[in-house]
Structure formats: C-alpha cells, structure tokens
Amino acid sequence: MSGQFKGCAAIVRKTCPDALYLHCANHNLNLAITHACDISSIRNCMSTVKAVVNFFRNSNKAGNLLKSHILAANSGAKQTRLLKFCETRWVEHLASLSLFFEVLQFICSALEDMNEMNIKSDGVQPNTLLASIRTAEFIIALTVLKPIFSLTKNLSLFLQQEDCDLSQCVSYANDVHQQIKQMRVQATEKFSEIFILATEAAETIDAELTVPRRVGRQKNRDNYEGSIEDYYRRSIYIPFLDKYSEELESRFLEQRNILSRIQNIIPEKCADIDVSELHDTVQTLKEEWPNDIPVFTEEFEAEIELWKRKCSNLSKEKPIKTFIEALDVCDETFYPTVYRFLQIGATLPVTVASSERSFSTLRRLKTYLRNKTGEQRLNGLALLNIHRDLEVTSDAILSIMAQKPRKIDITL
Secondary structure: OOOOOOHHHHHHHOOOOOOOOOOHHHHHHHHHHHOOOOOOHHHHHHHHHHHHHHHHHHHHHHHHHHHHHHHHOOOOOOOOOEEEOOOOOOOHHHHHHHHHHHOHHHHHHHHHHHHOOOOOOOOOOOHHHHHHHOOOHHHHHHHHHHHHHHHHHHHHHHHHOOOHHHHHHHHHHHHHHHHHHHHHHHHOHHHHHHHHHHHHHHHHHHOOOOOOOOOOOOOOOOOOOOOHHHHHHHHHHHHHHHHHHHHHHHHHHHHHHHHHOOOOHHHHHHOOOOOOHHHHHHHHHHOHHHHHHOOOHHHHHHHHHHHHHHHOOOOOOOOOHHHHHHHHHHHHHHHHHHHHHHHHHOOOOOHHHHHHHHHHHOOOOOOOOOOOOOEEEEHHHHHHHHHHOOOOOHHHHHHHHOOOOOOOOOOO
C-alpha cells in the first residue's frame, strides 16, 4: 500500500504528485497499543487472560461451573460468560479485561473446583492457569491495563465515524498523549491508587503481592531495589507508559507535522494567529502545494488576511473548528484559494474504517450456502445491510421493478 516504488501511494503520486499519503489513524492507534504491549509483563498477562478465556469458552462444563459461581454471588448478573479477545482490534480488549477483572474471584473458585474434579479443557490443567493468575506480576499488569485501555476507547470509537475530521482526530489523539504524559509525571501518585486496587484483588483470590528474588547481577529480568510498590511501578507501570507514549508519538501523532501546514486557515485558529505566523503559513502552503495557488504570493497573502478578518468577525459562541464546517462559511468566489485549501484539508483521509465495513458485510452475506449469489443481488444486499438507516418504501421498490417490461403490469 505505502510502497515507495510499486505501492498504491506511489502509483497515485505518478498521476498527482501533490497527493499526500496518510496512514489510517485507527490502524496507527491499534499498532501503538499492540507494540506497547510487547513489554514482557504485559505480554504474559494478555497471554494468560486469553488462555483462561479459551479454557472456559471451549468447555461447557467449565463455562457452566463459572456461570454457577457468578449467579450464586449475583443472581441478576447479565454477563456470565467471559468475552473473547478481538484479534484485530486491540482497543476492544477493554470489555474483556474489565469483565475478567470483575469476576476474577469466581474464575479462581471455578478453577479450584475443576482441579479437584480433575477436569481438563484442550489438555490444559486448571492448576496451571490458577498458578499463573495468582502471581503478583499478573495481578499488577491486569490492574495497570484497565485505565490505559479506557483512555483510548473513546478515541477509537471516534476514529470509526464516517465524518471524523483530521484536525479533530489529531487534537483528540494529542489529548490522550498529554494525559499519558501527565500520568507518567505523576507516576508515584497514580500507581499508588492502582496498587491499592491490585492489593484488594489479590486478597479476594488468596494471593500475596511479593517481589521476585533479587540477585547481585541480573540480565534476564528486572532487579530493582525498594518496596513492593516501588518494584512494580518501575518494572511494569513506568515502562508501559513510556512505551505507549513513544508509540503514539512516532506512529499516530506524526500527522501533526502535515496538519500544521494547513490547519492555520481554520477560522478558530486563523483568527488568533499573528502576522509573522500568517506569513509563514503562506510560504509553507506555497512550497508544499504550488499547483494549487494560481496567483502570486502577495495576492494569496492578501486573500489570507481578508479571510483572517472574516474569521475574527464570526460568532465566537460556536467556533468553527473543522475544515468541513469552514467550507460552509467560505465564499468560493471571494476566497478561491482559501476555499481550495479547505477542500484539501476536508478530504485528507483519516481512517479506512468505513470502507473496511464493506468487507465485514461481504463475509456475513456471501456464506458457503450463498456462494452462487450473483453480483447484482450481492450488491443490493450489501447496500441494504450497510445503509440500514435509510428508509426504503415498497412504492419505491415497485417503481424500480416496473421500469423493466414484464408480463404482469405492476405499475401502481
């Protein structure tokens, strides 16, 4: 896709050299989380959770035993089965992790009962999983993952919308990044709250938070000095925050450099920029998109100044923050070049989530039993499934069918 010579981006740039290639923001967020979870403690925690979930989901006896424990403690519980991890969207792990943390006590009780009854699932021993769950490293890592995944859930949902704007996308991502940096600065206070939750969770499953054995020289694992809280803060919490912040900066927020060249013409920002910044914006746009400026630099700078004055006179009660909203108030006749750059900003792609929904729809529609479905019928079913919010009346369907000559007249 992004190949320098034979990729799709290279082919498009042969026709349109000024086109920008932006990686899907939703995929970047997913990759940032995926690589941040490469830390050994976090990776081991995720693997253990997956193994436990598969253990209870693949065995009816194990699933029913866990369900009985949950209902015995809360007869009105709606979710009694562990949620399976989504293999492609790591942000969606939050629901699975939250449920796992809530029913952790019942999971251990069910594993103890199964160990006594000598019940196995896919050759996995319950006591092996129980020993992994009751380790201090697992409990701390599970407690650390919840607040971090909670920060990125709303951003992921926003990036899946059809009308999300690039400026809003980078702004929200920057907010998440700044919050993670603040958590890193306040690591001692934030982790103290997490450590209290981890201690309470350990007490419910009869586990004890301890520090691994320390030696004089250690290369294969962490060997920090200090209390139990200090050890896990330095070995799990801080490295995870640093890695996640680094991944967001390198993968996701790299679009800020591209956006900063054009976002100064958005009314909310254009009204507040000074003369020197306005001049720099004109020069940058002239260098990056010379073919989209049909006038001289002085004329374009005069047009930007007039646009800045118009932006200052707009209502401040409802500031215009996106390119799409700015197009509605920009007169193409009076501000032709500004209107052109607003169009470029509005059409910069953010995510491909909407287009990828068509593949999911196709997988649901064209099953093995419908393998011989024709192209016309498949397209119609896919459009009905994707645009299910549109109301289709029977009169409109009959009018379309009546356009073809038929033996029976169905015209109303």
